[in-house]
Amino acid sequence: MKKVKIIEENCIACGLCESIISDVFVVEEVARVIVDEVTENQIESVQEAIDSCPTDAIEWVE
């Protein structure tokens, strides 16, 4: 399992990540990750959110 985080100072709260996978991301003032770990079946969508975020505000935690 993998972890993902938001770099809050980069987030412009556009809502895209939540629209891709609302089980992992919720966007209020900024985006938040609402799970401790990303499950295998969520990885592909989280990667899509990372690749799609307009401000590179989402990262895998190494």
Ligand code: SF4
């Ligand atoms: S896609 Fe990026 S900028 Fe948009 S809400 Fe998610 S983390 Fe923030």
